[in-house]
Amino acid sequence: MSALLELRGITASYGVSQALFGVDLSIGEGELVALMGRNGMGKSTTIKVICRLLKNQAGTVAFAGQDLTRLPAHRAARLGLGLVPEGRRCFSNLTVWENLYASARPGPWTRARIHDLFPRLEERSDQLAGSLSGGEQQMLAIGRALMTNPKLLILDEATEGLAPVVRREIWAAIGALKQQSGLSILVVDKTLSELRQIADHATVLERGKSVWHGRLDDLTPELKDTYLGI
Amino acid sequence: MLRETHVNALILLALLAVPLGALVLDQPFIITLATKVTILALAGVGLNLALGQGGLVSFGHAIFFGLGGYSMGILASHAQSFTPLMEVPFVIPGTNLMPVIWIVAIAVSCLAALVVGALSLRTSGVYFIMVTLAFGQMFYYFAISWPAYGGEDGLSIYVRNQFPGLNTLVPIQFFGLCFAVLCAVLFLVSRLNKSAFGLALTGAHYSPVRAMSVGIEVTRLRLVAFVISGGITGLAGALFADLNRFVSPTMFSWHTSGEIIIFIILGGVARLCGPIAGAAAYIILEQYLGGFSEYWQIYLGLILLFVVLFAQGGLIGSLSKREIVRG
Numbered sequence: 108m109s110a111l112l113e114l115r116g117i118t119a120s121y122g123v124s125q126a127l128f129g130v131d132l133s134i135g136e137g138e139l140v141a142l143m144g145r146n147g148m149g150k151s152t153t154i155k156v157i158c159r160l161l162k163n164q165a166g167t168v169a170f171a172g173q174d175l176t177r178l179p180a181h182r183a184a185r186l187g188l189g190l191v192p193e194g195r196r197c198f199s200n201l202t203v204w205e206n207l208y209a210s211a212r213p214g215p216w217t218r219a220r221i222h223d224l225f226p227r228l229e230e231r232s233d234q235l236a237g238s239l240s241g242g243e244q245q246m247l248a249i250g251r252a253l254m255t256n257p258k259l260l261i262l263d264e265a266t267e268g269l270a271p272v273v274r275r276e277i278w279a280a281i282g283a284l285k286q287q288s289g290l291s292i293l294v295v296d297k298t299l300s301e302l303r304q305i306a307d308h309a310t311v312l313e314r315g316k317s318v319w320h321g322r323l324d325d326l327t328p329e330l331k332d333t334y335l336g337i
Numbered sequence: 338m339l340r341e342t343h344v345n346a347l348i349l350l351a352l353l354a355v356p357l358g359a360l361v362l363d364q365p366f367i368i369t370l371a372t373k374v375t376i377l378a379l380a381g382v383g384l385n386l387a388l389g390q391g392g393l394v395s396f397g398h399a400i401f402f403g404l405g406g407y408s409m410g411i412l413a414s415h416a417q418s419f420t421p422l423m424e425v426p427f428v429i430p431g432t433n434l435m436p437v438i439w440i441v442a443i444a445v446s447c448l449a450a451l452v453v454g455a456l457s458l459r460t461s462g463v464y465f466i467m468v469t470l471a472f473g474q475m476f477y478y479f480a481i482s483w484p485a486y487g488g489e490d491g492l493s494i495y496v497r498n499q500f501p502g503l504n505t506l507v508p509i510q511f512f513g514l515c516f517a518v519l520c521a522v523l524f525l526v527s528r529l530n531k532s533a534f535g536l537a538l539t540g541a542h543y544s545p546v547r548a549m550s551v552g553i554e555v556t557r558l559r560l561v562a563f564v565i566s567g568g569i570t571g572l573a574g575a576l577f578a579d580l581n582r583f584v585s586p587t588m589f590s591w592h593t594s595g596e597i598i599i600f601i602i603l604g605g606v607a608r609l610c611g612p613i614a615g616a617a618a619y620i621i622l623e624q625y626l627g628g629f630s631e632y633w634q635i636y637l638g639l640i641l642l643f644v645v646l647f648a649q650g651g652l653i654g655s656l657s658k659r660e661i662v663r664g
Contacts, residue, residue, distance in 0.1 A: 158550055184552035196547050198540035209536035210551040255551050 111136050111291050112157065112259055116166035119156050126152040127163070128315040134259065139285045139292040141302045141323065144312035145336050150295045151193055153312065154263050157293075158190050159183040171258060185212075189257025191248045193264045193295075199237030203228055203247055206236050207254050214256025215288075221250040224280055242273030249280065259291045260284070266296060274298075281305065297335065299323065311335070341657040345610040348653075349520070352378075352613060356512045368508040369580070370624065374616045375515040376576045381600040381612025382522055383569030388598065389607030390535060391562045392542035396594045397453060397469030400476045401567040403589035404449055405442035405574025407480065410492040410584035412438050417495060435500045435514075438575055446571020447564050454563035458556055473591055480586035491585025498579055505579070515576055519613075522569055527609055529565070538562050539607070570597070599637075602644060605651030614652040 114132040118125065127149050134140045144150050155161035157168060159180040168175040175183050184190070198206050207218055207228075222229040225246040231239060236247055245265060252260055262281065266274040278301045284290055285305055296302060302309065303323045311319040311326075311334045319330060352375065359367035380402055387393040415422045415431025423429040432438060457468040481489045497505045505511045529535045538558055541548035545555045578584045587593065596619070597612075604615030622640070626633035648655050 160546060160550065179554075180546075180549035181552050181554045184550055190550040192547065192550060196544065198536075198543060198547060200543050201536060201540055205536045206540075209533055209540050209553075211533065212552065251551060 109136060110134065110169075111138075111171060112293070113169040114153070114157065114166065115169075117153065117156055117163045117168065118165040119152055119161055119163045121152075121161075126315050127156065129317070130156075130166070130312065130315070131317045131320075132310050134291050134293055135307075137289045137291055138307045139281075139294065139305055141306040141309035142293060142295045142312065143297065143299075143302070143309055143335060145297075145334070148312040149315040150312055151263055152315070154190070154193075154261055154293075154295060157183075157261065158188055184255065187256075187258030189252035189255050189260045191245075191252045191260070191262045191265055193267070197236040197239075197244055197247050197251060199235065202233055202235055203239070204232045206247055206251050210251045211254045212256050216253045216256045218254070221253060224253075224283065225250055240273075242269050242276065245269060245273070245277060246280070249277075257290070259293060261293045261295075263295045265294065266298060266301075274301075278305075299326075299331070299335065339657045341608065341653065344653055344657040348610045348613050348617075349523075352617070353516060356509060360509050365508045368512050370620055372508065372512040372515050372580055373577075374613070374620050375512065375519050376573050376580060377597070377600060377616040377620070378613040379515070379519050379522060379576065380570045380573035380597050381604070381616055382519070382526055382609075383566045383571075383573060384597045385566075385601050385607065385612050386526060386529070386569070387559075387563050387566035388601060389611070390530060390538045390542065391559050391566075393458075393559060393563060394466050394598070395457075395469045395563070395566075396466050396591060396598070397457070397471075397473035398567070398570050398597055399473050399589050399591065399593035400449055400453060401446040401570040402574035402577070402593055402597070403476060403480065403584075403586070404446045405571035405576075406578035406584040406588045407486065407492075407574075408442040408445050408571070409438045409498065409575040409578040410494060411486055412441060413494045413498055414486070414492055433496070433498045435498045435505070435575075435579070438498060438579075439572055442571045442575035443568045446574070447568040449571075450564045450567025451560070454560045454567070458559055458563065470591055470594070473589060473594055477586055477589040477591075480589050487585070489586060491583055491587075494578070494582045494584075497582055511580070515580075518572070518576065522572070523609060526569075530609065534558070534561070599641065601651075602641060603651055605653035606649070608651065608653040611651050611653045618652065 110133045112134040114130055117127050117130040119127040130153050142150050156163045159175060159178055170186055173186060207221060227243055228246055228250055231243060236244060266277050282305050285292060306323055308321060309323050310317050313334050356368040356371040384398045387395055412431045413433050416433040421428045421430050453472045457465055460468055486492050499505060500514055503510045503514060537548060537553045541553055541555045541558060548555050574588060600612045600615035600619055603618050604611030622637055626636050644651055
């Protein structure tokens with residue numbers, strides 16, 4: 108399977124504080140890959156580097172055969188990176204419909220398909236995004252990313268802080284996306300039970316470095332304890 | 338609460354009704370005041386696109402207002418003196434035709450906005466305010482030191498320019514023309530605000546990083562908005578110069594930029610007809626409070642404080658809910 112996204116030896120810093128010390132990551136076409144690790148291990152920083160919201164100091168980021176390292180964030184997004192940022196960051200001053208419309212680019216993902224995936228967004232179409240519940244904002248954030256018709260959907264802590272019933276809904280939607288759309292998906296999360304069911308493989312980060320790659324079924328209890336604190 | 342569309346319709350109807358009533362009552366001064374409100378509102382509509390939708394607090398929009406004014410003044414003065422604007426390498430005559438003057442005013446203002454915007458949009462926040470202010474002052478002092486077109490004394494145009502089929506010297510006809518221009522620009526801006534461009538501009542106002550992560554090129558988006566905004570304000574400047582039949586460096590001064598911002602804050606930031614309500618309130622306060630005291634701006638300051646602290650949606654926001662774009 109050819110790699111859609113390939114990170115090799117990524118290092119990155121916030122000012123003088125180095126956050127990544129050598130991250131390798133590979134995602135193939137149609138794969139769902141989990142990026143795991145405890146808090147502060149560099150998962151969100153890796154996402155920022157992929158989306159060009161943070162420049163890497165060393166290493167390469169290749170996406171769909173193109174080197175992203177010199178591209179600004181908007182150009183990288185237009186190549187097909189759809190980011191669902193941590194903290195359900197929608198355009199809170201726009202309505203649900205406006206959020207979807209403002210991000211739309213041509214492709215198979217339309218508003219009707221988003222409404223099929225998250226029927227609640229259709230009911231809330233005229234509501235300001237800032238007034239939605241946490242779960243609805245997350246659905247909107249995913250819908251907005253899909254409206255850009257990405258090749259790779261990146262979900263950064265998509266279920267964090269949500270009620271269990273909403274988490275199940277989001278996981279079901281991610282599973283449906285993988286099954287039905289053939290979209291490549293990168294999920295940053297700590298929920299091993301759900302990821303085990305849907306992820307093709309995983310990469311674990313420890314202190315800004317990728318330390319384990321493989322199928323989640325192969326993650327031993329010792330490794331879980333060492334790297335994930337579970 | 339009313340819908341914003343209904344409040345907008347009421348405001349436009351009131352703006353139309355006042356000069357028509359004044360015509361019946363034979364009060365040409367009121368018609369001229371309504372024309373002034375219409376033109377200043379047009380300048381506000383222009384700035385509102387950059388400030389309200391785009392979050393670009395430009396303290397240099399007087400540049401475009403002044404360039405529009407001087408475009409009119411220079412073209413009309415050459416037409417009146419029957420001297421060409423330029424002879425080498427080809428002859429460019431002056432003109433007293435408003436449509437031609439408007440096109441020139443819009444083109445010159447857009448070009449200036451492109452240059453000013455391309456440089457100032459490298460900064461943000463207070464630095465953006467300072468850079469636009471600095472550009473404004475550069476144009477102001479250039480106009481003062483340009484003796485060919487009046488320098489500090491400004492430039493008088495003895496006869497109002499012409500519009501085919503109208504007698505622009507008749508106050509109500511000139512008002513009607515300005516009102517039609519305002520309505521046309523409001524229609525265009527309304528369509529723009531509801532387009533993907535306008536929504537992306539509004540989204541990027543509150544979170545540029547979120548906008549970039551969905552593929553929106555924020556700086557280019559803001560530059561386009563700034564250029565359109567400058568063009569509209571330039572058109573307002575040309576009409577304002579025609580109303581007064583006079584242009585002066587004051588049109589470029591930072592006071593003018595500040596006044597346009599005040600119209601927007603009073604009427605409602607990012608509200609389509611906010612600048613009309615704001616300009617009307619400003620002119621009414623100027624006329625009536627100005628009759629009581631020459632320091633009437635103290636009262637204006639108090640009103641502005643009240644709006645900023647307690648009614649941030651301005652007059653329109655206090656009366657209506659935000660308009661929702663429907664799919």
